[in-house]
Amino acid sequence: MSILKSLLKMRKKKELPIQIEEPPDADAGADLKTLSLEQLKEKIKDEFGSTIDLSMDDLKTEGKDALLVYLTSMVDTKQLKETFLQSLSGKHDGLKLTTEDDLKSLCKEKFGGAGYQLIETFNDIITALLFGNIIIVFKDLEKALSLSMASSEDRSITEPSTQTVIRGPKDGFVESISTNVSLLRRRIKNRNLRFEKFIIGSETNTSVYIGYMEGISNKKIVEEVRKRLRKIKVHAIFESGNIEELIADKTATPFPLALNTERPDTVAANLLDGKIVILVDGTPFVLLVPAVLVDFFSIAEDYYQNFMMGSFLRIIRYLAFMIALITPSLYVGILTFHHELLPTPLLLGIIAQREGVPFPAVIEVLIMEVTFEILREAGVRMPRAVGQTVSIVGALVIGQAAAEAGIISNIMVIIVAITAIANFVSPTYSFAAAARLLRFMLIIVSAILGLYGVLLVLVFIVAHLSSLRSFGVAYLSPVAPFIIEQQKDVFFRFPFWSMRQRPAYLKTQNPEKMPKTGSPSPPPMKGERAN
Amino acid sequence: MKRYAFLAILIQVMILLSGCWDQRELGEITVVTGMAVDKGENDKYVLTVEGINATELNKQTASGFAPSIVYGVEGNSLAELAYKVNEGISRHLIYSHMRTLIIGEELAKEGIIDFIDYLERNREIRDDFNILVARGLRGADILRVTYQFQKSPSLKLHTQLDTMMKDWGGDPGVRMNDVIRAWTSSGREPVMAAVTILGDPKKGLSSENMKKVTPDALVILDSLAIFKEDKLAGYLSLEDSRNYLWIQDKIIKTSITVECAEGRFMGLRVYNTKTKIKGEIQGGQPKIDINIRAEAYVDGTHCNNQFDKAKTFFECDRCAEKHLEKLISGTVKKVQEEYEADIFGFGEVMQRQDYKDYKPIEDSWDEKFAEADVKVDTTVIIRRTGIRTKSFLNEVK
Numbered sequence: 001m002s003i004l005k006s007l008l009k010m011r012k013k014k015e016l017p018i019q020i021e022e023p024p025d026a027d028a029g030a031d032l033k034t035l036s037l038e039q040l041k042e043k044i045k046d047e048f049g050s051t052i053d054l055s056m057d058d059l060k061t062e063g064k065d066a067l068l069v070y071l072t073s074m075v076d077t078k079q080l081k082e083t084f085l086q087s088l089s090g091k092h093d094g095l096k097l098t099t100e101d102d103l104k105s106l107c108k109e110k111f112g113g114a115g116y117q118l119i120e121t122f123n124d125i126i127t128a129l130l131f132g133n134i135i136i137v138f139k140d141l142e143k144a145l146s147l148s149m150a151s152s153e154d155r156s157i158t159e160p161s162t163q164t165v166i167r168g169p170k171d172g173f174v175e176s177i178s179t180n181v182s183l184l185r186r187r188i189k190n191r192n193l194r195f196e197k198f199i200i201g202s203e204t205n206t207s208v209y210i211g212y213m214e215g216i217s218n219k220k221i222v223e224e225v226r227k228r229l230r231k232i233k234v235h236a237i238f239e240s241g242n243i244e245e246l247i248a249d250k251t252a253t254p255f256p257l258a259l260n261t262e263r264p265d266t267v268a269a270n271l272l273d274g275k276i277v278i279l280v281d282g283t284p285f286v287l288l289v290p291a292v293l294v295d296f297f298s299i300a301e302d303y304y305q306n307f308m309m310g311s312f313l314r315i316i317r318y319l320a321f322m323i324a325l326i327t328p329s330l331y332v333g334i335l336t337f338h339h340e341l342l343p344t345p346l347l348l349g350i351i352a353q354r355e356g357v358p359f360p361a362v363i364e365v366l367i368m369e370v371t372f373e374i375l376r377e378a379g380v381r382m383p384r385a386v387g388q389t390v391s392i393v394g395a396l397v398i399g400q401a402a403a404e405a406g407i408i409s410n411i412m413v414i415i416v417a418i419t420a421i422a423n424f425v426s427p428t429y430s431f432a433a434a435a436r437l438l439r440f441m442l443i444i445v446s447a448i449l450g451l452y453g454v455l456l457v458l459v460f461i462v463a464h465l466s467s468l469r470s471f472g473v474a475y476l477s478p479v480a481p482f483i484i485e486q487q488k489d490v491f492f493r494f495p496f497w498s499m500r501q502r503p504a505y506l507k508t509q510n511p512e513k514m515p516k517t518g519s520p521s522p523p524p525m526k527g528e529r530a531n
Numbered sequence: 532m533k534r535y536a537f538l539a540i541l542i543q544v545m546i547l548l549s550g551c552w553d554q555r556e557l558g559e560i561t562v563v564t565g566m567a568v569d570k571g572e573n574d575k576y577v578l579t580v581e582g583i584n585a586t587e588l589n590k591q592t593a594s595g596f597a598p599s600i601v602y603g604v605e606g607n608s609l610a611e612l613a614y615k616v617n618e619g620i621s622r623h624l625i626y627s628h629m630r631t632l633i634i635g636e637e638l639a640k641e642g643i644i645d646f647i648d649y650l651e652r653n654r655e656i657r658d659d660f661n662i663l664v665a666r667g668l669r670g671a672d673i674l675r676v677t678y679q680f681q682k683s684p685s686l687k688l689h690t691q692l693d694t695m696m697k698d699w700g701g702d703p704g705v706r707m708n709d710v711i712r713a714w715t716s717s718g719r720e721p722v723m724a725a726v727t728i729l730g731d732p733k734k735g736l737s738s739e740n741m742k743k744v745t746p747d748a749l750v751i752l753d754s755l756a757i758f759k760e761d762k763l764a765g766y767l768s769l770e771d772s773r774n775y776l777w778i779q780d781k782i783i784k785t786s787i788t789v790e791c792a793e794g795r796f797m798g799l800r801v802y803n804t805k806t807k808i809k810g811e812i813q814g815g816q817p818k819i820d821i822n823i824r825a826e827a828y829v830d831g832t833h834c835n836n837q838f839d840k841a842k843t844f845f846e847c848d849r850c851a852e853k854h855l856e857k858l859i860s861g862t863v864k865k866v867q868e869e870y871e872a873d874i875f876g877f878g879e880v881m882q883r884q885d886y887k888d889y890k891p892i893e894d895s896w897d898e899k900f901a902e903a904d905v906k907v908d909t910t911v912i913i914r915r916t917g918i919r920t921k922s923f924l925n926e927v928k
Contacts, residue, residue, distance in 0.1 A: 336554050339562070340627030340655070344686065347562060347628065352589035354557045361556060448546055450554075 035122070037067050037139050044069060047126060065139040069125070074132035076151035100143055107145060118143040130205055154179060160262035160284070163427055165301040172262045177207055177281035180264075184211060184277070187268040192216070198229045206237040207281040216274050218507045221471050225276050225289060240280040240287045247278075247289075249469045254437045256430040257470045259291040266300045274508035290471035292505065294479070294490050296431040297321070302493045310493035318491065320425035324435045327419045328365045329442035329454050331412075335361040337450030353409045362447035364408050368416045369440065371397065376420075477505035495519065561600075561622040565685020567670030568646060569635035571605040576638070576646060578612035579603030579671035581685050582620055588682055597738050598682030601674045609649040626655045630689040632662045632707070633670035633726070636763065644714065644761035650707060659706040661692055664756040664763060666725040668732065676728055676735035676748045688750060692724060700773040700785045701752055714761065717893050718878015722775065725756040725766055759872045759897075767865065774862035778821060778875050780806035786830065789854045791847065795833035799851055799913065801825045810880040812888035817903040819877050821859065827851070828915040835924050838916045851911040860907045873900040 035043065041056055048054045053073040059066050070080070100118075107116050117133075119125060120143045125135050132150025157179070160172030173180045181195060192214040200208045208229060212222050228247040237243060240260060248257040261267060262284050267277050270288045278287040288295075297317045302310035334341050335350065342350070357364060375394040382390055402408045419439070426432035438461060445453035468475035478486035483504050488494035497517050502508045561582035569577045579601060587598040602619040606612045616624060632650070634643055650656050665673045674684050681687040692702040702724045713721035728748050734740060735748025755772035757764045767775070776782050782804050791797040804825040811818050829838070829847070837843050866874060878896045881889040892899050 335557050339555070339557075339560065339625050340657075344562070344564065344628045344630070348583060348585040348588050351557050351560075351562065351585035352592050355586050355592065357558065445546065448551060453546075 037065060037137065040122075040137060041067060043122065044125070061136075067137045068134060069129060069137070070134040070149070071129055071132070074130070074151060075134055075149045079149055079151075080134060098140070100141065103138065103141055103143060103145065111145075111147060115148050117146040119146050120144070127205070131207075152176065152178075157183070162429055163261060163263055163266070163299065165263075165299070165304070167304050168301050169263075169265050171264060173264060173279075173284040173286060175282050175284060177209060177279050180279050180284075180286065181209060181211070183264040184267060184271070187264055188213075188271060193271070196226070198226075200229065200232050200243070201234060201237040203235040204237055208237065208243065209279040211271065211277040211279065213271050213274065216272065216502070216508050216510050217276055218274060218509065221290060221473075221506070222276055224471055225278070229278075237280060239283045240278065240285045243278060243280055244287055249471065253464065253468060254434040255293075255465065255468065255475070256296070256428070256434070257289075257291060257468065257475070259288040259295045259428065260285045260430060261288065261428075262286075263300055269300065269303070270295075272513070274502050274506040290473040290506065291475075292470065292473060292477050292503075293465065293475055296426070296428045298489070298493070299427040303496065307493050307495045311491075314493060315491060317425055317427070320422040321435060323422035324419055324426070324432070325439055326442060326454060326458070327415055327422070328369060328439060329446035329457075330451070331415050332362045332365050332443055333446040333451040333454050336447065341451075350409070350411055353411055356406050357409050358407070360447075362443065364412055365415070365443055366440075368402075368408055368412055369419075369443070372416050372420055373436070473505050478503065481505075555623055555625070559623055560625045561620060562628050563624050563626050564599075564628055564683055565631045565633065565674050565688070566626075566629055567603075567633040567635065567665070567674050568609065568638060568643075569603075569669045569671055570638040570641065574605050575607045576609060576612065577603050577605045577671070578609055578616065579674055580613075580616050580620075580624060581674045581683065582622075582624060583683055583686075595738065598677065599684070601671065603671050609646045610653075613649075613653075626653065627657065629656055629685075630660050631685040632660055633665050633673045633685075634663065634723075635665050635670040636667055637669070639664050639756070639758075639763035642761045647707070647711065651711060658708045658711075661689055662705060662707050662710055662723050663688070663692075664723050664725045666727040666753050666756070666766065668727060672728060672732045672735075673726055673750055676732065676746075676750050677738055677740045678746070678749070679741045682738075682741065684750065688726065691750075692752065695752055696776075696781075697783050698785075700776045700782050701769045703755060703772060703776060703779075704781055713876075716876070716879055718873060718880070718882055718889075718896055719876040720760070720872040720874050720897070721758045722874045723756045723758070724752060724772070725754045726750055727753040757866070757870050757872055757874055759870070764870050764872055767862070770858075771862045771865065774859050775874065777804070777823065777859060778806060778808070778863070780804075787827075787851070787855065787858070789847075789851045791832065791834040791836070791850060797829065797834060797836070797847065797850075798831040799827040799911075800830040801827045801911075808877070808880050810877060810884050812881065812885050812892070815892070815899075817877070817881060817899055819880070819903055819905045821863075821905065821907045822909075823855065823859065823907070824910045824912075825855070826912050826914055829913060829917060831917075832922060835922065837925075838920050838922075844913050847913050848911050851913070852909045855909045855911060856907045859909070860905065863905045863907070867901045867903065867905075871897050871901040873897055877903065877905075 037058075044054070044056065053071050055068075055070055055072050057068045059068055103118065107118070117128070119128060119135075125137075125144060125146075128135055128146040132148065133146045134149050135144055135146050137144040154176040155174050157171045157174055159170045171183065173183065185193065190213070193211065194214050195209045195211045198208045198210070199205050210222075210225055210229065225247070229243075232243070232246050234242070234246065244256070244258045244260065245251060250257065258278075259270070267286055267288060271277055275288045275290065278289065280286070297314060302314055335354075339347055354361075359367070375390060375397075379387060379390045379394070399413055403410050403413055423432050423435060426435065438457075442454055442457050445457050449456065466474070466476050466480055474481060477483065479490060485501050486504055488499050488501075497519055500512055500514050500516065502511050502513055504511065562585065563580045563582055565581040567579040567581075569579070571577045580603075582600045582602070584597065584599055586592045587594070587596055600620060602616060604612050604615050604618060606615060613624070613626065651658060663673075673688070676684055678684060678687040681690060692704075696702040696704045703722050705721070705723050710721045710723065713719045727750070728735060729751045730746065730748040732748055735746070735750075740746045740748060752769065754766040754768055755775060756766055773782075773785060777785070782801065785801050785804075787799050787801060789797045789799055804823065806824075807822040809820040809822070829836075836847065863875070866872065873896060877900060878889070878893075881896075882893075889896075
């Protein structure tokens with residue numbers, strides 16, 4: 001009892017939240033009107049130091065002294081020369097640039113439609129510079145002109161390297177966030193598709209967009225996503241994986257709580273189901289939240305091919321996940337504890353093969369599994385040119401040599417191979433990784449407790465899974481809690497016309513995707529009544 | 532943090548302290564597939580086990596050594612002997628794959644009930660292995676006879692009995708739990724299949740025996756052993772063994788030979804059969820009706836039957852029915868007269884169908900069984916005649 005009490009006591013203790021208020025930046029709101037052009041120049045130089053890609057030119061335009069500032073590394077200089085310098089010539093049209101209104105009308109006239117902005121604080125100038133804008137500050141004017149002229153040195157759109165399909169669109173997201181947004185907008189030509197921008201990372205100032213369908217997505221979840229993004233205070237964001245970890249409901253879990261994908265069609269379909277997409281500049285992987293377990297077993301292609309084939313492949317995927325998870329531990333458990341479970345001829349066959357193998361079954365399995373993980377890691381990291389060497393060496397080491405040398409048995413090779421291949425079936429890499437990790441835990445427990453241990457860990461995993469939430473949505477839904485209508489798209493993929501409901505666990509504003517149409521059928525025969 | 536550390540230690544301790552107690556690596560075990568129990572010289576029993584040499588059973592690793600090791604020890608309880616066998620065998624013995632138990636004739640005559648308790652109680656040993664009597668021999672001798680295809684004698688016997696039961700029905704299909712059920716039921720006596728060695732048991736010992744087309748020694752299914760309580764009472768022929776199965780409604784397929792004309796025979800393959808038994812006690816005498824319905828096809832005939840006519844079928848049906856009736860009632864009569872042991876379980880039928888009258892005579896049921904009036908009623912339906920309607924015998928010049 002005392003143990004229980006002490007446990008409860010420990011639970012009750014709560015740490016007081018400590019809040020650290022950052023001192024407000026004194027310079028943050030420095031207005032332009034307080035600074036002369038020269039002073040401004042000095043100040044910008046102070047901020048950026050002696051970086052070589054800062055360009056500051058004095059120019060006289062529209063009869064007025066002005067300062068042109070931009071970062072050469074971020075700005076498309078060709079565009080700058082062609083468009084900007086032509087429209088702002090040295091010619092003096094008699095226009096006077098003395099007031100803000102003058103500036104406004106000048107901008108309207110010359111850059112109307114080019115996305116100009118008028119900014120007035122020094123900090124805004126710095127930010128605008130960093131995002132690839134050019135800044136023109138006119139003498140004696142309170143506002144500066146900021147024009148977007150970011151260079152777009154992008155990779156062209158290629159087929160995604162993960163999540164490939166046989167039938168389906170072959171375009172994938174790229175590193176540029178604006179290209180990614182346009183890929184989505186082209187798929188969903190709908191005014192209700194909304195994107196919102198966040199700047200995250202105190203040092204990197206990375207653009208992060210969220211996208212959702214107004215009128216479909218649950219507003220509370222959208223607000224929750226905004227809230228969690230705003231809360232992020234890290235210095236750097238390089239990949240959506242960073243965001244995923246920072247906004248997840250729980251960090252201490254091997255299972256991914258956000259679905260990542262490179263495929264615009266997957267994202268589009270999920271947006272229309274009421275999910276929210278998070279795009280991060282600089283990576284082709286976008287996040288979809290909230291994610292539930294079954295999302296990791298369904299791929300876009302399920303919906304592009306015959307529903308029977310789609311269902312079959314989906315069941316295969318679940319099966320493969322289980323194989324990848326438990327095969328090695330079953331091998332260890334049965335061979336060291338439960339000999340009675342095997343048919344006699346099979347047991348005798350395995351004994352004959354293992355005759356002379358010096359290691360206990362668990363060591364044998366661990367050696368092979370670790371070897372395989374090493375080979376796999378090597379295969380991924382090696383330079384492409386020597387990649388083939390790995391597969392040749394790997395096949396020889398794993399397959400033949402080890403078995404022939406009597407270090408491992410032949411049946412072990414089969415076990416490792418089936419486990420590895422089953423692991424590759426998983427459509428999302430981050431989910432397959434969970435199976436890879438848990439597999440080792442299962443092997444070790446199974447070596448100590450046998451199949452009882454395997455079952456114990458599986459129960460533990462299920463308990464853990466049911467405790468998980470992704471943006472408040474139960475991770476196992478719609479299986480637990482069980483929603484009968486949603487079973488059309490879990491283990492089976494029902495015909496397209498019958499899947500009329502959006503996932504109920506997302507609590508969307510509009511639960512129906514389409515009106516009831518019934519299955520397609522041939523025209524009625526003579527004498528038959530049309531339905 | 533403290534709490535998690537505490538829980539982590541707790542889980543580790545729980546796992547590490549409780550695990551591994553029944554762990555056996557494959558390299559440390561020998562699988563026992565057969566067991567023989569005989570009467571000991573000084574002590575009560577001799578337990579002989581057959582441990583498989585798995586390497587020899589695998590084609591890739593076989594190198595021509597003996598497929599198994601057979602070794603026996605003497606003592607008073609099987610429970611002890613099962614582990615004492617290691618005085619001669621190097622590895623842990625795993626009994627969970629045991630398929631056959633052979634009881635020596637000498638021991639069977641004295642009674643076997645004592646050691647069966649161990650077999651039923653043990654957590655490793657299954658309760659559905661074949662239980663056999665070695666007719667005229669010691670059980671250990673049967674375990675020592677090698678065979679070409681399935682090199683392990685006990686695995687060979689297991690398959691042999693199984694095939695026999697499925698194709699013809701000579702093996703009563705008795706497993707240990709059947710024997711125990713017969714002992715605990717008031718109206719039934721147990722039976723077991725009896726095996727013996729054809730040829731010289733001594734020559735069967737070596738793997739040389741496996742190299743001959745006709746082995747010097749071969750284990751054959753010989754007859755049906757009848758027990759009274761736990762003591763061997765005698766044997767019935769293999770034919771009777773099949774008939775016993777028929778009454779038990781356990782026939783899957785069998786063949787019968789019917790005399791269709793003087794000195795000419797017709798083979799019938801029975802592929803679907805159902806037996807119903809009705810029992811009643813009238814004035815102290817049990818009356819038993821055995822109703823057998825069998826479907827068969829003609830599987831060879833010496834007679835010039837005209838199978839294109841329906842009449843021929845009916846005639847053959849009648850002929851087969853008479854024959855079958857004779858077979859079945861002959862077996863019942865033999866058991867009634869010679870052994871007075873109700874191996875058919877008619878007592879069980881009585882208990883179910885006429886409990887009131889059965890209860891007073893329950894204790895003397897075996898005597899009443901001997902006096903029982905058993906009527907056999909058979910229906911045979913010949914459905915097909917193979918792939919020929921008219922035999923070529925009609926057209927022979």
